[in-house]
Amino acid sequence: MTVVIARGEVQVTKSSSGTPSRERIVAGAADMISRRGLSATSIREMAKHAQAPLGSTYHYFPDGKQQLATEAVRYTGEWVARSLRMELEAGPAAGLRAFLALWRGIVVDTDFHAGCPVLAVAIEEPAADDVPPALAAAAEVFDQWEGLLAGSLRTHGADAEKAAQVATLIVAAVEGTVALCRAKRSTEPLDRTAAQLQILIDATIKH
Template identity: 40%
Template structure:
């Protein structure tokens, strides 16, 4: 395994640890344990410690989510979000509701600004990029830019909130409601846009 592959394995493990345990429970020692790597290798690849690997984990997660979303949206907004919600159902069920979104874990942590300031900046950028990605897809379907951006923000907020509720309740009810709401919003907006064209 190359040095780059070894580092990438640690970054992926950090993202998984964050999504399962949150920012405060994520440490250099816990990352080494979670990744099955020597403690020294974490310090070797991340001399800046926790703040550095958490920031890299955010960038990694952002890239993964953007790719996942692009694959889904290639089907169009309605079928794309059906697939996106199906993928989240799989994540929640296969992890026993232990895995959520690493971006949310950092966003909600009161100490993030102090403990991982670069990670928090990157989280904001990832959410902005996801909103743009969704909005561009909606604009291609005929929605005006302001409406597309507003709807994209709403979709992200509904989805993230539903994932948190599912983890707390240990069931998929909130995700089912979220999917129904998102699809209804999308259908209404797309129909309205088509009738105005």
């Protein structure tokens, strides 16, 4: 299946029984959340965006919108993590380039209509005092990305505390820059952020 959030489209994919695949529904939800946020998106709209019947969506996600949103966040998290794991084998600079390239592809391919669904969920105001599952999943995803980057920085000479600080800064800077790109309808913010983060990585692994 085409990774929906990477190309700004939903490709019709069905199981052998003719029903929409679970992954397609999750990917479609991730794409829609990345465009409209979570509160402005209903489970009915997510199902329609994924070209899936509402009944099939509830079959896979009986707990409704929060369950589907949680899976969409995790789907995005693992999609990004797979790319990071592969690229970080060549070092933290390669991982940074891959991280930036993923989000550049999304904002460009969707004509600046989509951003990061994990960030979109993270900035939602909880309806109650309890932490919603989707918000908890977003925190886990950010931790995962930071952990991968920090691990690579440590492997290439950074001490543990510095590696953690720089990894957090990279994730925060890139996520925020994606929002700037959408607002300005330009990738120039990503170019500027990339240049400064590259300088920071070079300084971190050399000292």
